[in-house]
Amino acid sequence: MTKYIEKDFPIGIFSQLAERESWRKEIYRPPYYIHKWWAKRLGSVFRGIILAACENEDADILKDYYSKNCFSDVTVFDSFMGSGVTVGEAAKLGCMVMGQDINPVSAIIVQASLEKYEIAGVDKTFKTIERNIKKKIRSFYKTRSENGNIADVLYYFWVKTLNCPNCGKETDLFKSRIFSKNAMPKKDPSARAICPQCHNINQICYDNKQTTCSVCNTTYNPQNGNVNGALVTCPHCLFKFRLTDYLKKTNEPSYHKLYAKLVLSDDGTKKYEIPNDYDFKVLDDLRSEFESLNKKIPFIPIKEGYNTNQVLKHNYKFWHQMFSPRQLISVYHLCNEIKKISDYPLKRLFSCLLSGVLEFNNMFCSFKGEGTGAVRHMFSHHILRPEMMPIEANIWGTPKSSGSFSTLYKSRILRALNYKSDPFELKLKGNKGLKVPNINIPLNCNIVESYSDFKKNGASVYISYGDSAHTDIETGSVDLVITDPPFFDNVHYSQLADFFYYWLNQMLDISEDIRTTRHKAEVQDTDSDKFSEKLRGVFLECNRVLKNEGLLIFTYHHSKPEGWISVYKAIRQAGFTCIQSFPIKAEMSVSIPIQQAKIPIHLDLILVCGKSDSSGKIVDYDTKHILRKSVKKAKGQITELNKWGINTSSGDAKVAVMGRVLCELSQMADMEKEVKVLPDLENEVSLFVSDLRKLPAQKVKYHHRSEPDQLKLFESI
Incomplete structure (x- = not known):
């Protein structure tokens, strides 16, 4: 039976929900925010993905999003568990869930966030x-x-x-000599500056370029x-x-x-x-x-x-x-x-x-x-x-x-415990966000740490840490793999997680010998070929544990050619074919990494993959045909986001087009030829996107009333 996500996904409404959630993630999804993890995905998006992957193509996804659900016959596996968003969202929907991560800090924080506790x-x-x-x-x-x-x-x-x-x-x-000012200085322009001569604290206006110390009369520019x-x-x-x-x-x-x-x-x-x-x-x-x-x-x-x-x-x-x-x-x-x-x-x-x-x-x-x-x-x-x-x-x-310890206890731990007892969902009504309670299964999970216990004890959640290229999961026992793999050349999670592991190991005695969370099998490497090889190993294991009709679904985006090539090689060499791709809101638009990027990317790509059919007929597309078809479909997706008021950039346009390229390329059913053609296709997409950037507006903003000139470029190919 074809699943809803194999045909469609309501990217507009879910991007709107994601946008609202991204502003106060710790309020709307507090269990995932009791501890730091990097590149946390948005719970509303992953709830939507899981629903669309569990339900058949004729389902009413938006109605079911705010209804009671229990998919107790569906087993979900997250091979890159991270902060546990997939695990938590699947558990709320009644799925049997397994999560694994190569980093022990990930396993510790997911177990801590989903475990059953008495608040008293x-x-x-x-x-x-x-x-x-x-x-x-x-x-x-x-x-x-x-x-x-x-x-x-x-x-x-x-x-x-x-x-x-x-x-x-x-x-x-x-x-700067200014060490304190208001977060919104136009509302409160007062600031404090330290005198370079006598070190007195002077109260000034935040944009003063000259001030005189009230103690020693030294005149200085507090901005410098x-x-x-x-x-x-x-x-x-x-x-x-x-x-x-x-x-x-x-x-x-x-x-x-x-x-x-x-x-x-x-x-x-x-x-x-x-x-x-x-x-x-x-x-x-x-x-x-x-x-x-x-x-x-x-x-x-x-x-x-x-x-x-x-x-x-x-x-x-x-x-x-x-x-x-x-x-x-x-x-x-x-x-x-x-x-x-x-x-x-x-x-x-x-x-x-x-x-x-x-x-x-x-x-x-x-x-x-x-x-x-x-x-x-x-x-x-x-x-x-x-x-x-x-x-x-x-x-x-x-x-x-x-x-602080006392304030984060209230804002993180108590808030998470209250949410877990009745996990609500966010619903948009005009400019307001409403909380919809009483539709989810409480997040008080019976967690086990081995697959045998998961099978025999009737547990709903199995959490482990280790190399996801090698699991103890039974062959052909998983319905859905839903995950979010790391980028190969960006944030190396283990190197940063060691900061926390240093202290966690002292309190929990995780290991006497290991003083780092780094692992040679970690799917992260500045070398794109090594990254692709490690990712392929995990995807091969996902292929093994998946049922024949099961789906591998993951979110991804990248700005560099090797980022797309390496992930596509891993998909195809692991025995999967790209079925669908959907651009979706990824994180808060004003986050520091996005604001600092030359070509900001606000969207993730949801990639839906199924097991390859080796008996499929080989279709010999030329690159122009693939690009033309990909741009046409991507234009439809950008237009839908446009209608829902989602801002995008030229970087987002590339994400949308590349997603469609991967799906169209998979139709060739000739992996060796696909891998050879992909660099040329990626280069053509990059040239297309560079044309977008030559237009006056650096950031492409789509509004529901009219389509800007940038969108017309989709017509030209």
């Missing part, structure tokens, strides 16, 4: 930790305020500093600092030098200097102050305590890699060097409390909470500003990039803190 037991555990450790950790973040009272510090402001290679004097690495791009200027001798050249001659990371703090008074008001003797006494005491803990905190080296080389160039050689002594001591004490938890699922849950807290509590974090969550976490750019002006937050937290 979780809260009791938190209160025990709070009773045992809160007062001690909060004491590390106390100050004597200007009025003489002892008060909490919300945030400490630091700057990297070094000794000038010319005159030897201390040089601060300020990118000592660092301009790669160049550093010494304020004493005006010598200019490259920071990278300086770091090559040293063996340690640059030092940090405390220059400001944000104090929370008893009445709830906040005030910026310069550090005083009390603050430096706290730091001295902490350094002494850290020395006594030196042998108790394992120093794990950072391995070279695509995503870690940048931090190694800044002389960070061990994971603990990314933290201040105050942060390390606080985490050490919290780790010890979590180790005492006797119930392993609860221990795992609170280990994930603390591990997630670390994303906001290290010396790679920066200040987002007033009027929003104040801490910009370390992975906001998807890379390990040292911060010149880091922020040190209060790790236990106050009611006005951001990214």
Whole structure:
């Protein structure tokens, strides 16, 4: 029986849902956000994919999306489990679900997010930790305020500093003298700047280009600092030098200097102050305590890699060097409390909470500003990039803190538990998003860790970590493989996940020998041929475990030719044929990686694949025919997105066209010829897209009232 997704998929409405979800993912799908993972897919899209893959072609998908469903006779497998979106969405629909990932951090956070808990037991555990450790950790973040009272510090402001290679004097690495402003400065233009002469805090307007210090009368441009791009200027001798050249001659990371703090008074008001003797006494005491803990905190080296080389160039050689002594001591004490938890699922849950807290509590974090969550976490750019002006937050937290243990417990753990008891769906009504409850199976899963237990114990979810090219799953037992493989040359998950694994391993004793989550079989490699070979291995295993009529469905996009060629080779060499492709909204339009891209891509491609039929008749298409047919179908898809108000770019146009190219190319049923033709086709599509970019508008925006000139290019081929 033909499934709905083999014929069609309502990309417009699901892209609208995805757009709305992407703005508040932690609200609409909280179980997947108890811990950091990279490239998380949108739950509404994957719910739609699973429904369309389970139901027959005559189904009413949009009606069923907001209805009760139970596909208990459907087995779904996710071979690249990541944050567990496929697993969670399939479990909500009553499917039997299996998820595997080669990274143990993935398995830990998915198990923690989907496990069955009693809320009272979780809260009791938190209160025990709070009773045992809160007062001690909060004491590390106390100050004597200007009025003489002892008060909490919300945030400490630091700057990297070094000794000038010319005159030897201390040089601060300020990118700007403005260290605090509102997240929406046009609504609140107030800002704070640090005086370069006396280090006084001056209140200014965020766009001032000249100000005079209220203490020493020094006039300066607060927009400028000592660092301009790669160049550093010494304020004493005006010598200019490259920071990278300086770091090559040293063996340690640059030092940090405390220059400001944000104090929370008893009445709830906040005030910026310069550090005083009390603050430096706290730091001295902490350094002494850290020395006594030196042998108790394992120093794990950072391995070279695509995503870690940048931090190694800044002389960070061990994971603990990314933290201040105050942060390390606080985490050490919290780790010890979590180790005492006797119930392993609860221990795992609170280990994930603390591990997630670390994303906001290290010396790679920066200040987002007033009027929003104040801490910009370390992975906001998807890379390990040292911060010149880091922020040190209060790790236990106050009611006005951001990214702390106590606040993330409420906003992540409790929110996820409440959602799991009655998972709602988002429904759009005009400009509003409504929550539709009572239509899903609660996410309190009976999780097992072996396929034999999955089969014999009637469990609904099987989670494991290991190489997905080799599983213990029975041949021909899976109805659907629904997944999201990594990009070959972008974010190398294991290299970044090691930051969390360093701490998770201490709390959960995952392994005595392995100090990294890197694995030689990980499907990620800067070499496209190696990436394709590893991906083919996983897809071959998917082919083995799938029933003959089963489907392999995954989301994907790429901007480079080798990205498309490598994934297509893996599909075809694993014995699959591309049946359908659907462009769909991928993530929030204003996300930092999208905004920084020269050719932004807002869309993912849903690729629907079936097992190849070796008896099929070979069709000899020429490349012009394939391209013409692909552009025609892609135009229809872009037009549909246009009607639903979805903005797209020329990069998105390429995603849509390439998806159709892969489907049309599969019809040739001659794998060797297809692989030879594909580079020429990809090149022609790239030329087509480059013509789009030559038109005046860099970003192609489609509106429901009219089609822009860019769309006319679809007519010309």
